[in-house]
Every structure is written in structure tokens, then in C-alpha cells.
Amino acid sequence: MDGRRTPVPRRGLLCAAAGVLLPGAGGCGPDGTQQPPDRKTRSGDSDRSVRGAVLPAAGPRRFPGQPVQIEHGPRDRPRVALTFHGRGDPALARTVLAQAERAGARLTVLAVGSWLDRHPGMARRILDGGHDLGNHTQTHLDINAMDGTRAYEEIEACARRLRRLTGSIGTWFRPSHTRHATPLVQDLARRAGYPHVLSYDVESLDFTSPGVAAVTRKVAGELRNGSVVSLHFGYRDTIAALPLLLTEIGRRRLRAVTATELLT
Secondary structure (H helix, E strand, O other), X not given: OOOOXXXXXXXXXXXXXXXXXXXXXXXXXXXXXXXXXXXXXXXXXXXXXXXXEEOOOOOOOOOOOOOOEEOOOOOOOOEEEEEEEEXXXXXXXXXXXXXXXXXXXXXXXXXXXXXXXXXXXXXXXXHHOXXXXXXXXXXXXXXXXXXXXXXXXXXXXXXXXXXXXXXXXXXXXXXXXXXXXXXXXXXXXXXXXXXXXXXOXXXXXXXXXXXXXXXXXXXXXXXXXXXXXXXXXXOHHHHHHHHHHHHHHHHOOOEEEOHHHHHO
């Protein structure tokens, strides 16, 4: 120590144990594991930079051996992915993110483009928490019912928002108003830069507001290794059920990871 105070950037700290630059993440603990980001660094900035260099968020990945439309991950590994449709009251969304981070869980958020237009800071907030951020169309209408031109614009318009805010089109595409994309929508997603469409094998039905017990029972009853769970921001039942679900995931010795981590 020479007594001089050297400024250290809050974003993009170097995790020495991993040897990887983690843009927007927190620091590293004594054991080298990534820690949750400092809450003071979570802002509405759309600029992801370290020492002035723009660092784009992670983009889509191709997973050889996986179908174009992915419903679940490997069944032989104790991991699950909790995925959230990104729209609704941003205050409720921030509560969900904070709950997950306290439990050491990472989520996958498929954001609606018009929601990001109204709340651009949410893109940064999601990424700063170590979560996946993806594309859930621009206006959240029934994409399978659209013609090719309109459906492609729904995908591409949201991709443009994500690129503007994060430097990337996002990690995944999920179609709106449907569990499964038609072959046409799958082709359009690939054309827009998404090798895979992210579906799910566990539907929480939280958007029907059935009550906390019903959401918890539905997910816990269907959850297994490799599951991809569909949940939604903007519903208080989800906020109340999430800590119970995270406890159940831990009790079963599963890990809640991003969809990218689930497939990696």
C-alpha cells in the first residue's frame, strides 16, 4: 500500500478467480465467487461501459444438439430456469429481481419492447443483477396469428430496443401469447438473429391470479431437473410465491440459473 487512492470503477470489476470481465456485475467475494451488484450502481443508464469502452450485453447462442424450439434443459443436471415475461409495474419487477438475488438465483427475463420504451432503466437493472435479458416481441400481441411481415417486425422492433439499450439483441426470443411458435415464427426469429426459441415445460398460471398457494403448488408439482418455468412480472401472487418456490428449489438441491446457464 503506497497510501494513494486509486479510483475503482463500480461496473465491470475483474473477478480474479475466474479471469473474466463481468460488465455490470458486482464484485468478487473472498472465495472468488461473483457477488450481487452494489445497489448504488443500479441506475437507469443505458450505457454499459468500463473506462469509457462500451461493453455489449450477451447475445444469442447456438446450442448444438438442441431443437430450434427449446422447452427444457438437460434432465440429468440439478438446474432449473425461472423465466419471466417482462412487462407490468416496474416496482413489482424490481421486487422480484431483488428476491431472486437475495437467494442467489439468476432469472431469465423476456422483455416486451414497448415496456422497455416506457421503462428503459429496467434493461440495465436486469443485466446488473446477473440475469439473462431477451426478446418477447414489441407489443405482446398474438404473434402466431400475424402474417410474416408483421410478425417479423414484432421481433425486430424489440431487438432494436434491446440493441439500443444494451448493445445486443438479447439472449433469447420467446413468442407472445403462445407457448409454442409456429414454424413461420421460428424461421423469422432465426432471421432476426435468434438461433433458438425459448419455450417452457412448466406453466405457473400466475397471470390468472389464482392465489399464492395455487402458483406454488402448480410449479412445485411439475418442477424437475432441467425445467424451464414460465412466470410473469406485474403480479403480486408471483411476488409472494417466489420466496416459497426458491426455498423449495433449494430443498430439492436444485439451482435456479439463467436459461443460457441451463443449456451450457
